[in-house]
Amino acid sequence: MSNNPYLLAADSPDACIALLRENPSLASGQDEHGYSLIHAAASYNHLDLLRTLVSEFKVPVDLKDEDGETALFVVETVAAAKVLVEELKLDTTIVNDEGQTAREKIESEEDYPEVAEYLKSLEGETSSSTAANGTTNGTTPADLPPAPEGLSVQIGIMNEAEDAGEPDPEFRRRIEELASREDFDTVQGQEALRQLVEDAILGTRQE
Known part of the structure; x- marks a missing residue:
């Protein structure tokens, strides 16, 4: 053999x-x-x-x-x-x-x-x-750019008990739109993120 x-x-x-x-x-x-x-x-x-x-x-x-x-x-x-x-x-x-x-x-x-x-x-x-496991489209929280100066962002997974209600569809749309922008990690992108967070905190909606 x-x-x-x-x-x-x-x-x-x-x-x-x-x-x-x-x-x-x-x-x-x-x-x-x-x-x-x-x-x-x-x-x-x-x-x-x-x-x-x-x-x-x-x-x-x-x-x-x-x-x-x-x-x-x-x-x-x-x-x-x-x-x-x-x-x-x-x-x-x-x-x-x-x-x-x-x-x-x-x-x-x-x-x-x-x-x-x-x-x-x-x-x-x-x-x-x-x-x-808390990632989106292959991106982990550690991969995300830092929050604008003066803002603190905490990322986690919310369970049903913590969910106070349905998210605002318009707010969801704006988040998705912002995340898809090529300039997200630039000064302009971060300013847009700051404005989005401020709108959410104040309960306002940009028309």
Whole structure:
């Protein structure tokens, strides 16, 4: 039987694991193109080998090839994608040298639409989780510009018991409009924020 770990990873994953236990240093090796056993195991859907490489041999799950692509870029099944993402915690937002995520590349090649759909569904979960943790459109409170001088702004999550009533639709519209302005963090933007806060405090509404 061949002692080439890449051939074994493709055709005989159990034999590949046995070879690695005899020569553990082979586990994290890469060929001249950066192709690794993790890429091979993911591509050929050999899930036990994939798990063993990471858990037993401590191969970095985000190992990249010469194109900056992780094993997620070469998966052909949803099962392999789930092992990488859900079990081994591979970051789905990693981009290759062309600036594509795994989902974007797989989607563009149109070979495995079910995998692209699965990865796309995770992006929705990430957005929901982000919102639940007090962020908006990927922006955390720490990322926001400082409040205008003389004003103190406290950001938090209000529960239903603390909600005194429905927010003023016009006030909500003005907040959204202000937040979307390109000059939000400039002097003009901060002055608009100051005016908006003063209007809210005084209970007035700008026509």
